[in-house]
Amino acid sequence: MNNLPTEPNSMSESNGMSESNRTAESDGTTESYRGGAKPRAAVVIGGNRIPFARSGGPYAYASNQDMLTAALDGLVARFGLQGERIGEVAAGAVLKHSRDFNLTREAVLGSALAADTPAYDLQQACATGLETVVGLSNKIKLGQIDSGIAGGADSASDAPVAVSEGLRRVLLDLSRARTTPQKLAALRNLRPADLKPNAPTTAEPRTGLSMGEHQAITTARWDISRQAQDELALASHTNMAAAYDRGFFDDLVTPFRGVSRDANLRADTSLEKLASLKPVFGRDLTAQATMTAGNSTPLTDGAAVVLLGSEDYARKHSLPMLANVVDAEAAAVDFVHGKEGLLMAPVYAMPRLLQRNNMTFADFDFFEIHEAFASTVLTSLAAWEDEDFCRTQLGLSGALGTVHRNKLNVNGSSLAAGHPFAATGARIVASLAKSLAEKGSGRGLISVCAAGGQGVVAILEAR
């Protein structure tokens, strides 16, 4: 597709960057992908997010666009991107107003980035953020863009509230009616109950079960204990509090509306406090209910973005290179008929990703498994350790392997930070890339489950 020594797209991509500069800085390796040749590297340069906050809290009146713009502007300030044209910005939101059809482009226009930076929206439930990283990394690897910003925002506070289906149909019929009798006929279909608005829910459209109830079924199936869940939740909070204390998030988080740390983080929580909470999910099951507000993520507001680039781009702009985006894999499961748990798709994606890259769990130093619920992480780990499951469901010859706890979510994850759906992927990618850069070697695995029975897993590698 692109056999020129320099990339056609790059000519106009970075403002003021001359063609000769570019050629001079390329170190003689083939940068762009030519059929058969190894594609060039896509590099995580850095990330930025606003602190996450529980819904209805400090960001109650901030919109997705407000938060995404703030996250972008923090990134721009951190890496000196004022007035720069970025190859492409990809982001999304799960709870999205219809007026936000161009959420990301609007956020770009409201940010300090150059107005000629293109952008697109993506939506894949909780995997939105990670999928934007995968998509833009691939474009960078193919030489279609030199730089990209991936991320997402979600507000459970400023959620869209829609009119009921009944009222919506009446209003649409009314707008099409021409004569007074037609208009009256349309209005006659209106029922009092239609005036009640519809707020978004976390219920799966095809089952009517909330995400928590779905996970409660999986939790019961895998017999995950209450104590194991509480211990994982505690580890998330203590790991994240420790990471804040040692300044790990200093160059990953920019304060927003008076908040400088994730507002959900409870540095002083304990197993006793977590054990005192009443179960909120799985109370209708015959198995004991184990999932509480403490070992489940709360509805959260927030935004996060990641700056990606080619090695060339990073060097030219004197930007750090934290880690390479190596590969990613998506999977989906049939949860509708109860054949598999709603949040189990990453379990299926993982062996496919590892096999393609000739790797095993032993090749990794960090595991970032998104904590939708503590039991989501624990069922994933249990499934990968279960010989029978790995044989019959994953088609492997034996268990996939064990994830050692000292490598798992070492700087805390969603139970501590909270989980603004579309923002979580970029939070994880930025944190993992920084961990790999600090270590100076090794690899990290990311696993993110998503509504609709989907999941995305990805590999990052230290440089």
Place this chain on the structure above:
Amino acid sequence: MDRVLADPPELTSLYAGALAVSARAGLRRRQRPSALPLDRHRLDGLLAAPDEVEGFQRLMGRARGDFVPSGYVHILVFPVAVSVLSRPDFPLPLLGMIHLRNEIHHLRPIRLDERLAVTAWVENLTPHRSGSQVDVVVHVHSGPEMVWMGRSTYLAKGIHLTGTSDADVATAVAADASPAAEELPGCPTAEWSLGGDTGRRYAAVSGDYNPIHLSVLSARALGMKRPIAHGMYLASRMVAAAGPDESTPFKWTVEFRAPVLLPSRVLLSAEVDASSTAQWRGAEVVAWDPRRRRTHFSGRLERLTVDAGAK
């Protein structure tokens, strides 16, 4: 003998008539006939109304396709069935009858523009531990070909035609009401949140304004604390959720247990025997009340081979 109806009977006036009959029966004890009428009621030229099918499918959470959904066929033929039940020589009171069971053979896909001939009759009047039960049979033909047949079993509570005493009835009812621990599936695959208007919404698409489904007051008049969901609403939703695509012939049965009082939260377990809808072979469904842990209904759906059940 077939009695051919000229027009589709009006359900509302059939119910109004039945209401008047039951009011009169309250005043003076009427001698009940002890046998079923033998006449079949027939109505020709029935046609699905596309906008009604659209409304029906919207309520079921499905898109309208090119064929008539199985549950909508029931709606279409129901007035003919009720016209048999509201005959003066039918021995049981129409209002307050409880839907126990349904068995439907959907023998082949029925296009929206097919003119259908419906024949309905009653048979199998038998004693039940809490009253008397009867089967209503409906056959639907398109030209000479039978395309759909349904058998609905109803219970008239407290009506004993075979000479059982009131004491027997009391013990039978009491035994029936004792909430024994039921064996329920451990895990649901779906949850239905049924609002207080569920009965009115189904009435709007089905024309079945039986007062037992409509409001607290009208349900109380018929002995229920709260309105109950139409059995065929629950059954049709079950078919929409666990059934095959609309071009697959299938047979389905549903057995109703504890009625669904509205509003209500219902849990379901649907075991679908299919790796995808194209290879749908069947399904087993149980729906229950998570609070009182009682079964609302159970259903079984199975694929029919092309000429199965055809006459």
